[in-house]
Amino acid sequence: MAHRPQHIIKIMATEPPFDLNAAFENWRNELASQPQLSPDDRRELERHLADSTAELRQRGLNEEEAFWLARRRTGQPQQLAEEFGKAEPLKVWRERAFWMAATILAFQIWRQLSTALLGLLSGPNFNLDSLLVFEIVVFCLPVVLAITLIATGRMGWLIKRSAAVIRSHARLAFTAVLLAALSSFLTVVATLHFPVRWHGKPRMSQSLLTLTMENMMVPLIFIILLCLFMPKRAKTPKHA
């Protein structure tokens, strides 16, 4: 007669009991990582899963079996998110447009800052020609790449992670304006420092302020776009 090794019996005996609450918590987290699902949608789906599980338990299945069957019937979070996304394509595109505008804005500020710092640090020997290569590599290529990724829906993971960070719309807009102002100011300082090398013709009669504002025009356009495309914050209903 075959004798079962002792250590295998020990392993089988110490399997943790099924925790329904933990399973639901897991489900909640998986749903939360899908950007297409609003908090309201997620609540509805969780409720659905609970109803489904309860019904299967009534039919005689144990807690664990009922939960997993109900979960399978309800569908995988990824699939559900896709279905919900298809139903409201406008919401999905609005979100993507928001992120495209945010990316362009971020890159503009990055480009302004890096160019200005480069100019300030290089001193009077700053050469405008080498700047072109710098611009293409540091600005154009990454922007095109990022925009393409967002438009084709491949930056989903970034959107999920940042959604939690961007809590206040007003704060986001304010931060963006502040950053744009700072980088514009630095660009202007760099320009005025080395006017001859920078654009060929030194700007004599314009004040620091006007030049800064001028440099802020394009970033401001994108900040406005950002505000237009900001995803609506769904009202969170009172929890039972």
Next chain:
Amino acid sequence: MLAKDLVAASSKPMVLSILAGGESYGYEIIQKVRELSGGHIEWSDGMLYPVLHRLEREGLIESEWRESETGRERKYYSLRREGRKALQNERQQWLTVHNTLSKLWQLNPLST
């Protein structure tokens, strides 16, 4: 198994009809469809909610979070007046299709 487009097209009149009988919630609606169709129509659970949300956006139904018998909140849907009109419209269309097919297949037509 029903063709995908047929399932999709029939979901609107079915949901509206079920809600015409009184308010309900997602899980209950799926159960009812499964019951009435003798198990032949099995809506995937995830499919129903986008339909409900679309109908709500179109102004045909409205929803409300209310306390269920178990104490936890649940989203209940009910038919609006516009929904009743839309249902009549759907009914006309489906019966037209049905009666035409019935004549072709030599079955008894249903009165509209």
